[in-house]
Amino acid sequence: MGSQYQKITGSIINQLSAIVGQENIITDEAAMEDYSRDEMPLLKPYSPQAVVKPADNREIAEVMKLANREKVPVTPRGGGTGLSGGCIPIYGGIVLSLERMNRILEIDEENFVAVTEAGVTLTDLYSHLEEHGLYYPVYPGELAAFIGGTIATNAGGMNAVKYGVTKQNVLGLEVVLPNGDIIKTGGKFVKCATGYDLTQLITGSEGTLAIITQAILKLTTRPPKREVLFAPFTSLQDAIDAVPEILRLPMVPIGLEFMDKGIIDIIEKYLERDMPYHQYEAFLMVTMEGEDEDKILDYFAKVEEICKRHGAVEAMVPGSEHAKRRLFEAREKFYHALHKFAPMEIMDVVVPRSEIAKFLRRVKEISDGYQMTVVPYGHAGDGNVHIHPICVNMDLKEWLNRLPQLMRDVYVTGVSLGGTISGEHGIGFDKKEFLRLGIDDRLLGVMKAIKRTFDPNNILNPGKIFDLDS
Ligand SMILES: Cc1cc2nc3c(=O)[nH]c(=O)nc-3n(C[C@H](O)[C@H](O)[C@H](O)COP(=O)(O)OP(=O)(O)OC[C@H]3O[C@@H](n4cnc5c(N)ncnc54)[C@H](O)[C@@H]3O)c2cc1C
Numbered sequence: 001m002g003s004q005y006q007k008i009t010g011s012i013i014n015q016l017s018a019i020v021g022q023e024n025i026i027t028d029e030a031a032m033e034d035y036s037r038d039e040m041p042l043l044k045p046y047s048p049q050a051v052v053k054p055a056d057n058r059e060i061a062e063v064m065k066l067a068n069r070e071k072v073p074v075t076p077r078g079g080g081t082g083l084s085g086g087c088i089p090i091y092g093g094i095v096l097s098l099e100r101m102n103r104i105l106e107i108d109e110e111n112f113v114a115v116t117e118a119g120v121t122l123t124d125l126y127s128h129l130e131e132h133g134l135y136y137p138v139y140p141g142e143l144a145a146f147i148g149g150t151i152a153t154n155a156g157g158m159n160a161v162k163y164g165v166t167k168q169n170v171l172g173l174e175v176v177l178p179n180g181d182i183i184k185t186g187g188k189f190v191k192c193a194t195g196y197d198l199t200q201l202i203t204g205s206e207g208t209l210a211i212i213t214q215a216i217l218k219l220t221t222r223p224p225k226r227e228v229l230f231a232p233f234t235s236l237q238d239a240i241d242a243v244p245e246i247l248r249l250p251m252v253p254i255g256l257e258f259m260d261k262g263i264i265d266i267i268e269k270y271l272e273r274d275m276p277y278h279q280y281e282a283f284l285m286v287t288m289e290g291e292d293e294d295k296i297l298d299y300f301a302k303v304e305e306i307c308k309r310h311g312a313v314e315a316m317v318p319g320s321e322h323a324k325r326r327l328f329e330a331r332e333k334f335y336h337a338l339h340k341f342a343p344m345e346i347m348d349v350v351v352p353r354s355e356i357a358k359f360l361r362r363v364k365e366i367s368d369g370y371q372m373t374v375v376p377y378g379h380a381g382d383g384n385v386h387i388h389p390i391c392v393n394m395d396l397k398e399w400l401n402r403l404p405q406l407m408r409d410v411y412v413t414g415v416s417l418g419g420t421i422s423g424e425h426g427i428g429f430d431k432k433e434f435l436r437l438g439i440d441d442r443l444l445g446v447m448k449a450i451k452r453t454f455d456p457n458n459i460l461n462p463g464k465i466f467d468l469d470s
Pocket of ligand 1 (some may be wrong): 038039075076077078079080081082083085086087098118139140141142144145146147148149150151152153154155156157158206207208210211212213335336424425428461464
């Protein structure tokens with residue numbers, strides 16, 4: 001498929017320089033290294049021919065017109081923290097980095113919205129909003145992600161039980177289409193019945209339909225108190241069984257995470273410190289926020305009662321900020337700890353919450369069948385289960401041989417339980433071969449028709465989510 005694209009010539013570089021300025025183009029191989037990968041495990045790097053860093057939507061529009069005319073592929077890139085290879089330029093061409101478009105344009109305190117450029121990092125947005133006593137509740141574990149990237153991937157994360165994922169928190173977009181047209185969708189309002197909802201279509205489209213340049217984000221105020229309950233269990237099954245009952249309580253937690261001993265052992269090695277109750281098999285971590293600490297503690301008393309009825313050995317609410325912080329820090333470092341521990345893959349299957357226990361049981365049977373180790377943890381509150389096959393006690397070549405079939409079996413199992421293959425990390429490049437397990441031919445046909453409408457020359461992030469010609 002790559003043969004349909006043109007290589008970038010000296011003349012194209014000159015034209016790009018005229019658009020963004022020579023100092024905002026990289027063509028040096030070594031300097032482009034950082035743009036040839038993301039955080040996807042097991043990824044071999046793909047180098048672009050040029051990295052282009054525009055300053056605004058008009059420059060992006062000009063770059064797209066040029067690329068469309070010359071049939072040069074363009075891969076949008078945010079913070080490069082994606083886990084599916086979405087921002088890597090598999091057909092070379094241009095990597096279009098949003099890093100210079102990092103201005104927070106407006107905090108509208110009356111309408112509870114922020115208007116930002118796509119290259120603002122989550123870290124910067126959170127700290128800026130804090131000064132205004134406001135909060136953008138989408139919280140994926142990696143705060144170096146850009147707003148544009150989180151929208152392109154429909155990022156979820158650890159606050160989704162209460163606040164939803166990115167789709168529920170984006171009100172409008174400004175985007176540049178592959179032909180260079182600039183369009184605006186949505187606005188500073190929460191209702192909209194005016195034609196097709198392109199905000200929702202572009203959110204989660206992984207940079208294949210349009211380049212996001214600005215976003216209108218829905219804000220909230222952050223309740224002042226945030227507490228966490230940590231409960232150890234003697235079996236993962238018991239821990240998961242407690243989840244539906246916890247979610248039936250009238251108060252909604254921000255997050256409800258599960259983890260097993262496998263990941264606790266790994267995080268202890270990584271952080272070089274012990275986790276509480278590390279001798280037990282499984283854990284639930286329930287995070288609740290509110291105005292009033294007593295109300296949170298009342299809620300936790302009920303959660304504790306449910307957990308203990310389901311076999312929890314204990315239920316701990318850390319008394320100090322320090323102890324609380326250490327728990328959150330450990331949870332946020334799981335991915336990095338696994339990365340350091342062994343070669344690994346990541347799957348982020350989502351199933352109906354009621355099926356998590358069955359899904360995990362089957363995953364264990366599958367991994368035992370392949371004599372491979374998998375480490376599960378994830379967002380029990382929204383059914384999003386992270387499954388990490390890790391290469392331990394096995395030759396790497398043999399592990400890599402077995403890996404695709406194990407992944408296929410896990411995906412088929414998730415789908416057979418009413419779930420789908422990705423809840424938040426996206427399909428990107430990494431999961432493309434498995435997409436057909438999650439959607440049927442007719443749905444794929446509609447998706448391809450949408451892609452062709454937006455991008456008839458297939459120049460915007462080609463080869464991601466699906467191949468148009470397969
Ligand atoms: C340690 C760790 C923990 C993580 N935890 C979570 C988690 O809990 N939940 C979760 O959802 N994700 C998680 N992620 C994944 C990642 O942080 C998210 O996918 C994030 O949304 C990616 O943002 P980014 O700016 O880094 O995008 P990139 O990686 O740069 O790009 C991701 C995709 O978006 C496209 N894109 C980027 N910017 C634009 C734009 N302006 N316009 C159009 N397309 C664009 C790219 O082409 C690519 O397809 C985690 C990652 C790490 C490393």
